[in-house]
Amino acid sequence: MLLYVPMERDPIEELYDRYAAMLYRLALSELKNREDAEDAVQAVFEKYVLAPHLFFSREHEKAWMLRVTMNQCRDMLRRRQQRYAVPLDEAADVGVQDAHSEVLDVLEKLPEDYRVPLTLYYFEDCKVEEIARALGLGPSAVKMRLKRGREMMKKELEGESGHD
Structure with missing residues (x-):
């Protein structure tokens, strides 16, 4: 007789499923570029994995994720502005x-x-x-x-x- 034992989900995977889409939309609204938005979200999750935080509630966790995403977007925009001027047409890429x-x-x-x-x-x-x-x-x-x-x-x- 075989028994099915459900595997526990990885907490990082659960966190990603919970916030990735929201963080991506926020990053896209700030960066106006899909690839940069994906990079920003990836960087946020890397920061979380490298320095896990203890949150008091899901709202606290969400606030941290949003704040780190905004900071990441600001950093990326600063770097972008230092390298080259962004064409205004890129805003139309949002679709x-x-x-x-x-x-x-x-x-x-x-x-x-x-x-x-x-x-x-x-x-x-x-x-x-x-x-x-x-x-x-x-x-x-x-x-x-x-x-x-x-x-x-x-x-x-x-x-x-x-x-x-």
Whole structure:
């Protein structure tokens, strides 16, 4: 008689399954390049493996992953800017060609301080508290950035539609 004994999943594999897609979307929104976004996500998981951290909760773990991803993207953008200027056409490589592309275009043009919280809140379904931890801000600062970012987007979208 053969017995089936389920194998335990590797904790790193579980972590990857839980966060990779979200981190990739965040990195892609910042880096505007698929290969760089993949490299950024890989670097985040390498940092986790090389220096495992003890997290108090899944939210704490998620905040750490988001913060390290943002830092990795900033580092990569800094290095990219030092090497060469990035063509503006690369933003079109994201491939969004539906009714939301105008909104996404406006979102991409926002300063990072507003773009990142809006992206995390609306596209990654992060709570204000999670965004605050990930960005090292207070919840009220995140709420203010969300409010101002929405106002900036509304003004830009109304301005664009008013010219047609």
